[in-house]
Amino acid sequence: MGEFLVREAPARLAIYGLGSCVAIFIYETERRFAALAHVLLPAHAQGMPRGPAGKYADTAVAAILGDILELGGSRERLVAKVAGGAHMFAATPSAERETLGERNIRAALESLGRNGVEIAGMDIGGSYGRTIVADAATGMLRITSLKRELKQI
């Protein structure tokens, strides 16, 4: 939580019990580098202590790109997938204009867009938790939850 990992195939990366946080997955399709970040917040707030890069949507994407390029990956061969950002306590009507989950999703998509990374799949929103297992060999995410069928993106 708040961290990211970059691994080369064969490897699996996982996040268990993701709620309103958002998972950002970035894949280098030829070298098969897989990166998965478990992001808590859209961005670091001024005047607050700064956490690890993987904690914020903007810095997580930048840090992952930096690591993949350093490993010898190419910017041209990157695709991204985004999952999570649920509204967990949906049984109670909320007065908020945008939920924490929605804010995280928007920030993740904006950050990927700014960095020119194509979005190849999404499984976002809803009001249920997700477990995500990313396979570096294939670039696929297996998404399971207590209330839904298995989903692959």
Place this chain on the structure above:
Amino acid sequence: MESLSQRELDQLRRISTTGAREAERALRQMTGLEMRLDVSRVQTLAFPDVPGLLGGDEAQVVGIHLRVYGECRANILLALPPRAALSVLALLFPPGLKGLDEMGEMEISGLMEMGNIVTCAYLNAMSAALGMSLIPSVPMLANDMAGAVVDVLLIELGQRGDAALVVQTEISSAPHLRGQILMMPDPASVPRILEALREHPVV
């Protein structure tokens, strides 16, 4: 986060135990069952370790969440394992349900109301002990993986740090009825709580 001395942790633990005693009494009155109350634990945990208190990231829990406003900001979560939630529902609406996926609006309101009564009893006792006004929000309910249920609470703390001060108390009754109360004060409110503890020492 301001680090707490052993004495402060001890006082916070005692105040929480006082709160939990009131919560236990409310639950006993509602259900008519004898309850067992564990002494509260106070600890600072890195975010990824918090779901472990509820059985792990993927363990199913029914969580009733209230925000606390007033002189101290905090989040409070009453977490029930599925069997405990079903036991509560069987007491509230006999004969109860076979599974939680059968829950309708009535059952959800029933659990929220129960969570409301239990957590308000807890907060009232804390409020009296600290001499602080603590005002709860309406209850919110989620039935899902523990990691997903607590992550909203952690996100709210996340802008200020990577660890949570967690005050945890378990209430149980044979055979399957048991629940955890987790109280997580906002880091900005911790100095206030410490000040209140100095003004209202618990002996």
